[in-house]
Amino acid sequence: MDVVYTGMVIKTTNVGEFDKRLVVLTKEAGKIVVFARGARRPKSSLLSATMLFAYGEFELFAGKDAYQLKKVVIKEFFENITKDIESVCYASFFCEFADYFCKPGQNSRNILKLLGYSLKALENEKIDNRLVKCIFEMKMLYFSGEYPEVFSCVKCQKKEISYFSVLGYGMLCDDCKNEYSDSFKINPVTVYTLQYIISSKLKDLYKFNLRKDILDELVFLMKRYMSFHVNHNFKSLDTLSELVLK
């Protein structure tokens, strides 16, 4: 049976001499595995369409155990990302995170959309890539339900909040700041930024910038939060840290 799914290639592995195994995140069927026969032959029409980040319509033969790729109509290559090694690292991390996070058969429309907006944001030179990474991570955590409480104190629900605790899953007020040993004071602008990321629509996520000290604080906070609550070693992050995150 033939099907046509809209999606993005989030992982590619070489198989045999000329073939490729792809993980494609689709609108219609969530995360699927697709085999692309002969995709690595120099003159194959599937050569560029089976690269990481390729987004488009995938015409597939749905076999008993896996999908076979027949044809792809590419809508977006994210070419500007592939021109810059740092952006490639960030985008690879986003794909790796999405692959780790999405289970086969699970509806992943939101994540596919988030990936699209985030890759576009990496192409936009006006937005710092470190901010794009923080926003992407926080929105992924939001989709998983593992996001921190940033609108009121996690202990007493008071709205006057200025401390953040990774262990406590969110913000604390002055009275409750000692409830968790790891709590640290953060800037009100950082609090507002976290609230904005969690509550905003995907299309509005990448419409702001931060001054350097706020971005540094957000990066610090997200790094700690991710390592404690996601705790997975993403290969693409190793390359990224060698390049930029030092």
Ligand SMILES: [Zn+2]
């Ligand atoms: Zn409190």
